[in-house]
Each structure stands twice: as structure tokens, then as C-alpha cells.
Amino acid sequence: MAITAFSGSAVAVEAAPRRRSRIALVLLLPGILYLVLFFVVPLVSLIITSLESQTAPGSGVYQYGFNVQNYSDSIVQYLPQILRSFLYAILATVFALLFSYPLAYFIGVKARRWPLLQSFMLILVIAPFFISFLLRTLAWKTILADEGPVVGTLKALSLLGPQGHITGEPIAVVFGLTYNFIPFMCLPLYTTLERLDVRYLEASTDLYASGWSTFRRVTIPLSLPGIVSGTLLTFIPAAGDYVNASQEFLGGSSSAMIGNVIQSNFLVQSNYPAAAALSIVLMAIILIIVSVYVRRSGTDDLL
């Protein structure tokens, strides 16, 4: 997991003497070219697009102009969707973490004695990847549909009103996001928990820490790299996701996320500047959230 590197306790005691090496540069070249070609170029083009303005109102033809208003306009217009995206993404991340941590702990720590069970459970975690996630999300749409077994049961138990739905509601979108990103949360958690040295846990219980206290003060801090990379791998794509929240899948009109707005601006309304501006806004917010999060979890792991 490359992202683990962010939060590792990389406290350099003394900077190692730097050695310039041609070989390192040559080896880095393909990576740099890749980044320039597939990240920098599209990003610049996106920024340029986001600043375009229409030649004439209603013409549908855009040309470059330093039109910063695109940003304020789209933010004001789509503020509910932007806020909703981050709310859903945070909820999905929290639920995925709550679900995945015990699972990863079991596979990585408790099941160490039975390697066969360990591999079997890991395969179960990865198994959903063998089927396209569009199909899986559609399957959930059927399961959660108004005529489906879940709604029927809930209605029979009076947990859901006679007029109630699940699909199209926020709950279905958050559920779909959580479900789809659980493997991304589970795998990095597993890789850190698998390496967790249980002797630290023993030392903690020997020093009067109860099970819960040991978990809070030793297990969690030691598995923080996995928590950070898992939450990032879940939160970032979930915030920009447009499949779960789209009306063809689990979403409804009241649960559209920023991804849906960008999609419809690009593909339906052909309002490229607005779509581009929203994409940049999404990226900027994610960058800010992630850097604050990584910085905090890197230094505050001693709480």
C-alpha cells in the first residue's frame, strides 16, 4: 500500500547523506512521463476548461476567458450536492471502518493459527471484485427494491411505513457506497493487523490495561497506518462516486452527489465549464481534507 507511507512513523533522526544518482533519474523517468502525460496535461486542460465562457448566452459554444465566476456560480448552485457528497462519503467511510476493522482483526490476528481459514476469508473479501461493481450495485437495487424481500420484511415488521422505500433514499446510497468500498478498507487494515506483534498486547495486559484499554491505547495506534490508508482509499473515491447515487442505481433526486452533477453537466447539459469547475472544487476539497487528516493522524497517534 503506497499510502501507508504517509502515516508511517518516519521520524528521520538525521537525514542520510544525499547522493545524486543518474540511475535513479533514469529509473524515475517513465513515472515522471506518465504523471505529466496522464495527470498534469489533463489537469491543465481541466483548469482551462473551467475558466471558459460562452460565446453568446445560450449558444452552447465555449471559448477561453478568465471566467472565475464559473466557480462561484456552480458552488452556489450545487452546494447541497457538494455537502451531501462529503457527508455520504464520511458516513460510508465510518461504516466501512466499523465493519472492516473487526473482520480484518479476525483474519489478521485471530486466524493466524489457521492459515487456511485466513486465506479463505481473504478470498471472500476480494471475491466481489470478480464481478463488475455495476452489476453488484444493480443486484442490490433489485434486493432493496420496493417489491424486494428487504422492503417486504421491513414492512411486515412495521419498521418501514406502507409508503416507505429504500432505493432512491439516502440510506440506499450510503449503503451502496459502504458496500462497494469495504474491500478497499479491509485489505490495508488486514496488511497492518497481520503484522501486529501480539507481544505488545501482552505487555499491555501485563501492565494492568484491560482488553478495551489495550485496544484503544496499543492496538489502534499500532494499526493506524492501515486505518489511514483504508479510510483514504474509501473516502476519496466515495466522495466523487456517481454510480451509487445515480437514479439508475440506488439514488434518487434527493440524494444526488457531486459526481452525478458533474456527469450530467458534462454529458447531458454540455455545460463543460461548470463540470470542470466542480471537478476542480471536488479535488481541492479532497486535497485539503486529506492533508489535514494525514497530518493529524501522523502526529497525534499518541492520544
Place this chain on the structure above:
Amino acid sequence: MAGGFFAESGADLELKDIHKRFPGFTAIEDLSLTIPAGSFFALLGPSGCGKTTTLRLVAGLEEPTSGQVLIGGKDVTSTKPFQRPVNTVFQSYALFPHMTVLENVAFGLKRRKITDPIGKAHEALRLVELDHLATRKPQQLSGGQQQRVALARAVVNRPALLLLDEPLGALDLKLRRQMQLELKTIQNEVGLTFVHVTHDQEEAMTMADTVAVMNKGRIEQLGSPEDLYELPKTAFVANFLGQSNLFTGEVASSTSTSISVEVGGRKVVVPKARAQVHEGTVTIGVRPEKLTLLAAEPTAESGTNIIGPGRVVDVSFSGVSTQYVVEVPGVGAVVVFAQNMSFGPVVQLGAQAWATWTVDHGFGLSDHPEALTTDADA
């Protein structure tokens, strides 16, 4: 013991018929022992004999397959480690890598809500001379420094029972002596009970009230350091604790107080009180420093045993004493330590020599060494 106070005194530890089986391996067999409160108990034994496993059973990190663990008279066999008034200095240190040295040491105090944990942690760090490194992380310390932090982290809690798994193994001689003194002081001050695992025999002998020698999951012998050294009961103890010359032979005759064993054509007498077996084939022994080396055959006297003649095959000088190896036909190699009272060796390499010792210094074992019988025949 979650009372939030330091132990007022040590607790006694009792192990009753403990067995510990791992899948396919029996680590502890039928272990029973009582360690009185306030005593310093040392556990000696070769690598893999079950010392760490014994400590883990006492700490509650391992559950015995059968048997009971009693601390201060209370059966704690089924209680959790954090409920036991026990702290451990782990062989692997197990210092929390995400905490500073100070936080590591204060950990146990904070969990028990003891007042002024930070002050007490600093005090413990001063004791092991590491207070200046309090803000470092464990991985920024040397091996010996980490070991001292591990020691401080356990000692600071003043538990009724402190388990030390080779706590001084990574320290240099000077620091080790100093830490031994500190440990002794702490132990005496509060009268805590210490169970100390060590590979350093001298450390075990000088510090402990009681030493137990363990082998293959069993306690071979247990007693005061003097008893164990002067009167080993098995070949394992005789060779593990210091060196011994062991001779195997038939009991030729016996009186009411002694037995006489045929060794290399001579009769060797051992007091009955110091021999475990009084008839048949027995193994007897004597410590190398109890032997006197003579260049001429001594006259037989009652009260002394004689072995020889043999040829001196090795002389090695080691400062205070010189070690001679004498090859005696029909007996094997006999090792003699002689104090360097005068210049030069008592006998020269290759010379003929006899070894004598006072009857009262011999001992008889309950078993036979595995290697020595074949050795003597060769």
C-alpha cells in the same frame, strides 16, 4: 490488585502440578514449587527448557494445561493478566513503539490511576540512568538502553511479584553489576518477590536466596546457591552449575556413614549423607577446585581420596587459577583448578600426576551422565 496502590509487600507464589502442552510439544512437566513472599528466586536452565513459559504461566499470558497458580494464597489460574499483581520484564522487551520512553514507563501507573505517574516514571528512569532519553522512542535506543527501559517499566509498578526474563542480558559487566545492586535494593526495600531468569550463573548465585535449575520442562533441583553448588543431586545440575568431575563405578563396600566406589582400580569414598544412591552402579563427583594436584604418589590416608596416576594433557592459566586436565587411564579426563599460590605451574605438561581430595567434598548423584560412561570406557 487494581487498588491504585503500590504493593505493601511481596506475595508468595505457588505453582501446583503445572503441565503445559503446546500442540505436539510438552513445555512444562509436573512443575510444583513454592516461592515465599519477599524472596529472590532465580531460575536457571539451558535455552528452550521452559523458563519463559513458566513466567508466562505466572503472568497469565499462557494458560496451564493442568495445575494451579496461586499468588498470595489466592488461586489466580483463571484470572486475566491485568488482574494479577504481577509485572514482567520481557525477554524481547516489548516496548511500545508508538510511545516515548517516558510514556512506556508511565503506562502501568496510569492504568492503575496512581498519583503522579510522570514523576514516578522519571524517578524509575533515573534509577536505570536513562532519564535524559525520556522523550525518545524505543527504536532510537540501543539494545541495552531498551532493556533498561523494559526494566524501569516493570519495576516502577512495584508489583507484589516481579518476573524478570533475562533482564540484564544485554548490558556490559559494569552496568549489569550496578543494575543487580539496584534490583536487590528495590527488592529489599519493599520486600517484593522476584522471579529472575538468567543465563548468568554468577548473577543467580550472588543475587538469589533460592536457585532452581530447570531442564526439559522440569525442575531438576532447587535450593540455596551453596547447597546447589556443593551438593548437586543430578549429573545435569553438576555440569550445568559450574564444572564437575564425575566418575561412574560400582559400590564396592559401604559402612554406616559412607560408601566406597570402585573408580579406575581405586576405592573412592563418599559420605552416605552426600550420596543419593547407596548401592549398585553410582556416579560420584567432585568440583575441580576441591582437588589437589601432586607430582608424587601420596600415601593413602583415611579421609582423602586419590585418583591417578595420570598424565597432564593441558595446562591453562586464567589469572587467579590454573586449570589442569589430567588424563587418568580407566577414568578419563580429570579437571583440577589450582590457585596460583606460587610462580609457575605445580606440575608440567606431560608429567605424571595424582589428584587427591577430602572425602567430605565428594557427592553422589541420583543418575548418570549420558556422555561420561562411554567416555570413561574409551
